[in-house]
Amino acid sequence: MPYFPDEVVEHILGFVSSHRDRDAASLVCHVWYRIEGLTRRSVFISNCYAVRPERVHARFPCLRSLTVKGKPRFADFNLVPAGWGASAEPWVDACARACPGLEELRLKRMVVTDGCLNHLAHSFPNLRSLVLVSCEGFSTDGLATIATNCRFLKELDLQGSQVEFRGRHWLSCFPKPSTSLESLNFACLDGAVSANALESLVARSPNLKSLRLNRAVPTAVLAKILTSAPKLVDLGTGLVAQSNNAGALPSLYSAIQQCTSLNSLSGFWDSPRWITPIIHYICKNLTCLNLSYAPMFRTVDLIGTIHQCQNLQHLWVLDHIGDAGLKVVASSCLELQELRIFPANANVLASTGVTEEGLVAVSSGCRKLNSMLYSCSRMTNSALITVAKNCSRITSFRLHICLHGSVDAVTGQPLDEGFGAIVRSCKGLRRLSMSGLLTDSVFLYIGMYAERLETLSVAFAGDSDDGMIYVLNGCKNLRKLEIRNCPFGNTALLAGTHRYEAMRSLWMSSCDITLGGCRSLAAAMPGLNVEVISQADGGANDAKKVEKLYVYRTLAGPRDDAPGFVSAL
């Protein structure tokens, strides 16, 4: 067809929403690139330093929703020093100038200051949704400005962020007489909330569907909230316990029975064990249950509850559940799609928790499983092979054995065969995180079989550079590679020189790479930012071992806000 009208292309592209599909469409020809750029509403920036905000706005002038991710994932585990960067300020500034009609802003692992929130609040009157996942640097004052100025705010989600507590007044700043709030999540907030403010907020938010409270919200307040918002779909409770108010618990019981649409439950914090029966009132409808913040619940309580949740699709729980509990999960929750088991005890030598038996039980019972995060005390190859056979639809598999370098608990072999079986049979595996004693063989398997793998996290594994080389040569779709405490050296690092531009980022910490190797990589690939994070003083000679290395592709050149301990090569 010689002439294809732009309007038709525009119309067709309007139906294409996924980022990857749109990226692919934009590569067809210049016309499509331009049209796609003009019509894209939702932009996802996976690395805030990969591109300058101005350039994003130049290409996508009509964007309405912006998602930006900042620090590397290992920042969650204290591997990235404070002050590393990822400030949201440049993004908010650029957006305020170019796109004041912004409706959604989602930031992950970025530093957001109160000033930034203030700027946000005053620049985007149309803001509907603000999601700050694992962010830090702001306080309740910033939340107050957002609440006051963003009159149409529908969603305020502070999942996992660190918020400095400066007062309880922010909840009363939301618009009166009514708000358009549909989702409010302040579960991570430390500090008290004003009961009156919260109750009146819920009373004047008729569209509220999702509400996640923090620990400080007492039982009586929760009961009142549920009475005024019985249409809630997602609830995160506060601390539910016996209090001075004798009528609180009974009113909570009766209120929760009225919540017939409730299908997602989380919270509980340090609630005592005897509170678990309250969940039974809504068990039948529950699809998401997150008890991973409730360390007091024991196996027997969890079993009694989960046994009744036949429709459960997402389950996040601490390893108190034990193998016995997981067997109950396997027999009752046949619709389960996502399972996450978190370690309850920081003491890595505690041998309580879950083992390979629980994993095998769940995999044989819950055939629809596609995402697993399993923290256990021991594992065997045969268990992993069984899991691979049973659940071949797994797309995300993360196994953390608490004592690193653990071998197969029965045969004493490394866990290569088990993980090899997983990558061989789960053809759609996109995310893999491994632990235990692993040699180069497992990397060979990954390189050979894991074609769709996009994120790989490795710790305390491998014997030699070959391991990393297998992965870099084999996995064509690899985007993020995170390595810590592995014996990979400069040869391995430089073997992937041609690969890093196709990947989002590479993180290597406590490996065997030296400054010389990093410098060679930086010299060979100007399109990459090769950043070395080192806090120890020492010479800058080429033989110096590099503590932490972060390599990512970028169009923006070296960072201009790098702190002293980050050196760009």
Add this chain to the structure above:
Amino acid sequence: AAAILPRYICGGSRATQAKQRPHLNLNHTLRYPSLTHFSFSSDLFCRRRTRGEFARPSMEIIDAELRLGPPGSGGDAAFGSQKKRSSSTVAAAATSEASGTDDHDAAPASKVQVVGWPPVGAYRKSTFQSASASAAKESKGAGEAGQRGGLYVKVSMDGAPYLRKVDLRTYGGYGELRAALDALFGCFSSCSGPSPDNGQFAMAYEDKDGDLMLAGDVPWDMFISSCKRLRIMRSSEAR
């Protein structure tokens, strides 16, 4: 001695580095067992002869259960008994008995904690502490703690004119202790985040050896038994 250790334990060139470390780098500790804890001969380790063969380590425990036979002999029998032992001693023994499922990482318990492992987000740290506190409470039993009497330790804060004394037995965990110290000194309330690492002050203590340690690493029980004195110091010094 380091030269004769098989490669898969030392990882080749890193063996020499292990010897030359001036300070204890926790990130490396677990791969290289502490050489001062036992004397050994190379026969005790299963050597990995080629890359294809995998070791069946026969040396796991530091105490009298060492087998002096040639590598690979009786490995399975040793394993079976070790497995039974590790399942029976629940979380108690801080030494290698509990590491029966692990192979060459026979480091003592206090050195097993590594930065960022197990990989749990920082926002879950408060769940960790209350979990170990509750586990300690349950394992100790209700009446036992009250019978032993108070355990008063001095608490000093940098910049405060006088010290205080607190009874460690009245608290169930680090969270309660922190709250109590906050009530006494007002040091933690202006900080952000639940973990003691953030903010202006950090909670440190002197143990029975006289070393200044950062509070929060060991289970509460162990902390109470070894803490002799508490010190609240500025985070800038604590780094």
